[in-house]
Amino acid sequence: MTIQEAAQRSGLSAHTLRYYERIGLIHSVGRDHNGHRDYAQEDLRWLEFLTRLRTTGMSIADMCRYAELRRMGKHTAGERRELLKLHRERVRSKIAELTEDLKVLDYKINRYGDMA
Template structure:
């Protein structure tokens, strides 16, 4: 599929896809006979995972390290798992912070409702 099709299906811009390729987050995408990028379904699955890492706050540098380890093969599975476990703990901590922040907002909203 073309970069435009991959962008549409992944929800990322073509610019972001080129950037991800340039910094090593995605491997060199295959090319068609005319030399244009030719994304595969596997590329979209990987992009979906990268998007989840990004939206949960993983730094780009950590994402690049994870991608590098992935390319190195199965012998890096333990290190990749540890990276994801550490990230999961950061996500859980952020969720706990947001939950507390939400309680404060709810409290304030309830106060304003009582004044009305």
Template sequence: METSLTIAEVAERTGLTAHTLRYYERIGLIAAVSRAPGGQRRYAGADMEWLAFLLRLRETGMPIQGMQAFARLRSQGDASVGQRREMLEEHLAEVQARVAALQQSMQALSLKIDHYRAVEKTRKCPPSSGTTPKGKTSNDEHTTGPGPRRQPALRARPRKAS
């Protein structure tokens, strides 16, 4: 006999609220959940597996509309396997692009942290002191040399007489 879970138990295990679980059922993300004789929802193991997958889709940024489209295809059975695969391949490509962008941002942050550590070391600033020696400023260039050069003042061009 398969064990079934109440909505409260599912909420605790998934981190979703009971309200969200009912909402997911109402909008078609979750097929109608079986009910106990008293009318309470009872989630089976297969329901939990599907919820876990939905949470993965949500965690990776798939919008609700995309999740609904996927759920509709899933309800069609094996006839929609190719469409579901294509949909997941497209989503995976989007996730990979976001991961690559995040990796670039992480690299930029690491470089900036390294820069600030080098500035602290060169100027003998205590880490996280929040101050720089008098008369010194820390610029945001990737050098430990002198600060940025001043640009010459822009001069207005003389107007031609008309």
């Protein structure tokens, strides 16, 4: 599929896809007979995973490290797992913070409801 189709399906812009390729988050995407990028279904699955990492706050540097380890092969599985476990703990911590923030908001909303 073209870069525009991949962008539409992934929810990322074509600019972001080119950037991800340039910094090594995406391997060199295949090319069609005209030399245009030709994304495969596997590329979309990888983009979905990268999007989830980014949405949950993983840094671009950590994402690049993960991508580099992935390209190195199965013998890096343990290191990739540890990277994901560390990120999971950061996500859990952020969820706990947000839960406390939500409680404060709920309290304030209820207080204003009592005043009406």
